[in-house]
Amino acid sequence: MLQPTGRRLFSWAPALILPALVLLVAACSPDQYPQTTLDPRGDFAREGDHILRTTLLWATVVFVLVEGALLVAIVKFRDRPGAAEPPQTHGNTALEIVWTMIPAFILAMIAVPTVRTIFKTAVKPGPEALQIEVIGHQWWWEFRYPQLGITTASELHLPVGRTVNLEMTTADVIHSFWVPQFAGKRDVFPNRYNNLWFKAEVAGNFPGQCVEFCGAEHGRMGYRIVSEDSTSFDAWAKAFNTPPRDFSTDSTADPLVKQGQALFTAKACSGCHSMYPALPLAGPNLHHIGSRTYVAAGSLKNTDENLARWIKDPQGWMPGVLMPNLGLSDDEAKALVAYLRANK
Ligand code: CUA
Numbered sequence: 001m002l003q004p005t006g007r008r009l010f011s012w013a014p015a016l017i018l019p020a021l022v023l024l025v026a027a028c029s030p031d032q033y034p035q036t037t038l039d040p041r042g043d044f045a046r047e048g049d050h051i052l053r054t055t056l057l058w059a060t061v062v063f064v065l066v067e068g069a070l071l072v073a074i075v076k077f078r079d080r081p082g083a084a085e086p087p088q089t090h091g092n093t094a095l096e097i098v099w100t101m102i103p104a105f106i107l108a109m110i111a112v113p114t115v116r117t118i119f120k121t122a123v124k125p126g127p128e129a130l131q132i133e134v135i136g137h138q139w140w141w142e143f144r145y146p147q148l149g150i151t152t153a154s155e156l157h158l159p160v161g162r163t164v165n166l167e168m169t170t171a172d173v174i175h176s177f178w179v180p181q182f183a184g185k186r187d188v189f190p191n192r193y194n195n196l197w198f199k200a201e202v203a204g205n206f207p208g209q210c211v212e213f214c215g216a217e218h219g220r221m222g223y224r225i226v227s228e229d230s231t232s233f234d235a236w237a238k239a240f241n242t243p244p245r246d247f248s249t250d251s252t253a254d255p256l257v258k259q260g261q262a263l264f265t266a267k268a269c270s271g272c273h274s275m276y277p278a279l280p281l282a283g284p285n286l287h288h289i290g291s292r293t294y295v296a297a298g299s300l301k302n303t304d305e306n307l308a309r310w311i312k313d314p315q316g317w318m319p320g321v322l323m324p325n326l327g328l329s330d331d332e333a334k335a336l337v338a339y340l341r342a343n344k
Pocket of ligand 1: 137211212218219
């Protein structure tokens with residue numbers, strides 16, 4: 001009784017597998033998986049993608065030929081009752097040479113472009129590239145633009161169509177810088193500089209991630225890449241490169257913002273967080289934090305609720321982070337959020 005049921009199921013299997021595969025492929029859209037490497041948006045990522053596709057192509061050729069030959073052999077040369085022993089080919093020199101040459105050829109077709117790409121992506125770009133220093137911290141990324149006099153954190157602004165050269169290091173432990181749609185991964189080491197270059201081809205807001213386990217909150221050590229056309233980028237750099245607004249002497253300023261600014265000093269936030277464009281302190285630079293898309297190292301969208309949640313309870317969101325819980329009241333948090341929000 002069992003056998004017919006099993007057979008019927010087996011005959012239906014191909015009809016079920018195809019829709020399942022279609023669904024699986026449809027589920028892998030880049031919208032749902034923003035950290036995909038299969039949707040390159042920069043020249044470096046495109047090189048890597050090309051290698052992946054080349055390798056996949058040759059692997060497919062090998063799979064089809066080998067499995068095809070196997071299936072033919074299984075069916076055509078299967079043993080039949082009373083069949084004579086087939087001719088033996090062990091030690092056939094011509095065959096041995098052929099099946100050594102074919103894999104060697106395929107390996108060469110993969111190795112040559114791979115090695116070429118490794119060398120191509122390891123060079124340093126010329127002085128025309130935009131220089132950016134990247135410094136990993138537990139658990140956030142600092143970005144400095146020496147040519148523009150800018151220090152910022154957690155949001156890396158880039159001009160589309162211009163190569164950027166990242167000189168990368170870390171202030172504490174080993175981290176790894178990864179921006180899936182623009183380039184490959186690069187580890188950062190203390191007292192050592194690694195470089196990474198790429199050119200963004202489209203404007204947008206993309207996620208980046210630390211990809212080396214660097215402590216309890218490694219998983220939330222992200223950042224955003226904001227690529228924009230050169231006009232917007234220049235406008236951002238110009239707006240950024242201004243001293244912070246002093247609301248305390250501004251008679252038109254919202255009283256809540258003034259209260260927030262006073263709290264920023266009174267609660268010693270200013271001891272770790274610089275509000276000046278080119279002044280790095282121990283904590284992330286907060287100049288223009290009001291215009292950032294995310295806060296808390298790219299782990300929370302920059303809304304009033306999230307910002308309040310983060311400054312009230314950083315230890316709840318990122319246990320072990322250097323930023324302490326200050327025991328802020330709701331009103332104090334509201335004032336601080338208003339002040340930070342006004343900095344844009
Ligand atoms: Cu930094 Cu993981």
